[in-house]
Amino acid sequence: xxxxxxxxxxxxxxxxxxxxxxxxxxxxxxxxxxxxxxxxxxxxxxxxxxxxxxxxxxxxxxxxxxxxxxxxxxxxxxxxxxxxxxxxxxxxxxxxxxxxxxxxxxxxxxxxxxxxxxxxxxxxxxxxxxxxxxxxxxxxxxxxxxxxxxxxxxxxxxxxxxxxxxxxxxxxxxxxxxxxxxxxxxxxxxxxxxxxxxxxxxxxxxxxxxxxxxxxxxxxxx
Amino acid sequence: xxxxxxxxxxxxxxxxxxxxxxxxxxxxxxxxxxxxxxxxxxxxxxxxxxxxxxxxxxxxxxxxxxxxxxxxxxxxxxxxxxxxxxxxxxxxxxxxxxxxxxxxxxxxxxxxxxxxxxxxxxxxxxxxxxxxxxxxxxxxxxxxxxxxxxxxxxxxxxxxxxxxxxxxxxxxxxxxxxxxxxxxxxxxxxxxxxxxxxxxxxxxxxxxxxxxxxxxxxxxxxxxxxxxxxxxxxxxxxxxxxxxxxxxxxxxxxxxxxxxxxxx
Numbered sequence: 001x002x003x004x005x006x007x008x009x010x011x012x013x014x015x016x017x018x019x020x021x022x023x024x025x026x027x028x029x030x031x032x033x034x035x036x037x038x039x040x041x042x043x044x045x046x047x048x049x050x051x052x053x054x055x056x057x058x059x060x061x062x063x064x065x066x067x068x069x070x071x072x073x074x075x076x077x078x079x080x081x082x083x084x085x086x087x088x089x090x091x092x093x094x095x096x097x098x099x100x101x102x103x104x105x106x107x108x109x110x111x112x113x114x115x116x117x118x119x120x121x122x123x124x125x126x127x128x129x130x131x132x133x134x135x136x137x138x139x140x141x142x143x144x145x146x147x148x149x150x151x152x153x154x155x156x157x158x159x160x161x162x163x164x165x166x167x168x169x170x171x172x173x174x175x176x177x178x179x180x181x182x183x184x185x186x187x188x189x190x191x192x193x194x195x196x197x198x199x200x201x202x203x204x205x206x207x208x209x210x211x212x213x214x215x216x217x218x219x220x221x222x
Numbered sequence: 223x224x225x226x227x228x229x230x231x232x233x234x235x236x237x238x239x240x241x242x243x244x245x246x247x248x249x250x251x252x253x254x255x256x257x258x259x260x261x262x263x264x265x266x267x268x269x270x271x272x273x274x275x276x277x278x279x280x281x282x283x284x285x286x287x288x289x290x291x292x293x294x295x296x297x298x299x300x301x302x303x304x305x306x307x308x309x310x311x312x313x314x315x316x317x318x319x320x321x322x323x324x325x326x327x328x329x330x331x332x333x334x335x336x337x338x339x340x341x342x343x344x345x346x347x348x349x350x351x352x353x354x355x356x357x358x359x360x361x362x363x364x365x366x367x368x369x370x371x372x373x374x375x376x377x378x379x380x381x382x383x384x385x386x387x388x389x390x391x392x393x394x395x396x397x398x399x400x401x402x403x404x405x406x407x408x409x410x411x412x413x414x415x416x417x418x419x420x421x422x423x424x425x426x427x428x429x430x431x432x433x434x435x436x437x438x439x440x441x442x443x444x445x446x447x448x449x450x451x452x453x454x455x456x457x458x459x460x461x462x463x464x465x466x467x468x469x470x471x472x473x474x475x476x477x478x479x480x481x482x483x484x485x486x
Binding site: 088097 | 308312321335
């Protein structure tokens with residue numbers, strides 16, 4: 001039963017989120033490449049554009065952008081789903097049948113998100129670099145090969161690992177806040193709306209707070 | 223049911239409930255006897271639902287005890303409470319079926335969790351329970367595809383999946399048409415006679431009460447407790463309390479002057 005639930009939410013939060021994550025990732029990569037090109041061309045350092053794009057995507061933008069998208073797509077959905085179940089007395093029914101609502105409803109969602117968000121993040125990083133490459137090849141006269149070697153040279157294993165750790169922590173924050181807000185619903189449609197909003201706002205806030213802590217932490221670890 | 227063979231299965235002792243500073247009820251004492259159909263009535267806001275929620279372990283009382291065969295479920299550990307929950311079935315006001323699952327999966331859930339039966343046997347039980355509530359053939363429907371009355375009946379099928387010893391019904395016939403409500407009444411009588419299940423029912427429907435209730439408890443908002451207890455027809459004919467009388471005769475309460483006269 002619970003295994004089936006995890007697969008369902010991997011599908012919902014992960015697979016169905018791939019297109020939008022890819023699209024936003026590519027566009028952000030494009031924007032970063034263009035902005036850095038405008039600055040770097042003044043000193044003739046176009047060759048650093050791929051470095052900047054890949055570094056920014058993998059270290060910061062990939063994880064945080066994916067997390068914000070997942071908060072909007074899935075954090076809200078979790079809160080609304082559980083909230084509606086509370087209103088329909090489904091959560092009470094679970095309790096009277098001897099099921100722990102946290103184990104039954106929240107854990108599969110949290111596990112699925114923690115599995116899926118790091119994968120989505122890698123996906124976003126990849127498309128970010130790809131988006132940057134479009135600018136690199138069309139406006140900077142870089143070859144695809146140079147762009148890729150330049151990107152790979154910049155990114156270290158440490159960056160990717162930290163990116164994944166961040167993604168997993170963001171995922172845990174988003175899903176647990178979403179579920180917790182859902183359980184806070186007491187009665188009525190308005191409550192569901194209120195706590196769904198609160199789930200997204202609180203999740204995004206916590207993502208940024210956690211990201212700041214990570215920035216400092218990783219600086220000292222390295 | 224003869225009074226000699228009455229053995230209490232649930233004992234409610236000196237129960238009090240509050241919402242913050244507001245006393246919902248206090249000093250509530252009564253027994254639920256094995257095999258009986260006990261109906262709890264009272265005007266809206268008198269705490270019927272709160273009482274029911276306390277009896278099924280969803281809410282903690284302010285003080286007092288609810289004993290199920292000697293175990294106090296209001297102070298029970300989660301483990302004891304879960305044992306109790308396997309002995310009870312609850313039908314919620316809206317049916318509370320899990321909307322993401324089909325009817326079959328809804329009934330399957332407790333069976334898979336609490337029995338070691340093989341899938342074929344579980345299938346048979348589901349078919350049997352659905353047949354009992356006249357929903358045979360609806361296994362693969364989702365709750366959203368069923369009407370209100372069908373949802374309630376499916377809810378009953380789920381509640382009786384594990385053959386519980388006590389069934390609780392919240393607002394049994396609320397929102398149902400008279401025909402469906404009457405069918406539900408028959409179902410209750412049938413289940414009670416066939417399985418000897420004890421039932422605690424919250425309802426407003428006078429006709430159902432006369433038909434199904436062995437005993438009635440009446441709660442009152444002002445009195446913050448039980449104001450009447452007895453067989454429904456006796457209460458209707460012999461009650462002297464104006465509040466009880468007006469409920470069972472379905473009349474407007476007496477004018478304030480008269481009421482003051484009665485109460486004092």
